[in-house]
Amino acid sequence: MYDEPSSLFEIAGSAPSPNVLAPLPIKPEQIQEIRNAFQKAGVASQDDRKALIESVVVREVSSIRELRAVEAPRILQRIEGLRSTKPASAGSAWDNREEDTWIDKL
Secondary structure: OOOOOOOOOOOOOOOOOOOOOOOOEOOHHHHHHHHHHHHHHOOOOHHHHHHHHHHHHOOOOOOHHHOEHHHHHHHHHHHHHHHHOOOOOOOOOOOOOOOOOHHHHO
């Protein structure tokens, strides 16, 4: 049908579009929010923090400053999820009850 190979849309040249924007780097306020969230969640180990961040962004990150602004809310959401889960209880249901029963009040 056509004698020479062409692109799908037959646009001359293959230069990238100048309108494509690179993701914005993380803001200092977002870095502080992430650090505060880790502190509140009790995640003190740098290795644990790094593993959590890398599990969210699905890439290797050597510094928190390598993150992108759009990734910060997802990281904060994951950290909040850590705080909202209750730790596993070690005793029985009776030992782990939260309120006093009528027997406790005797």
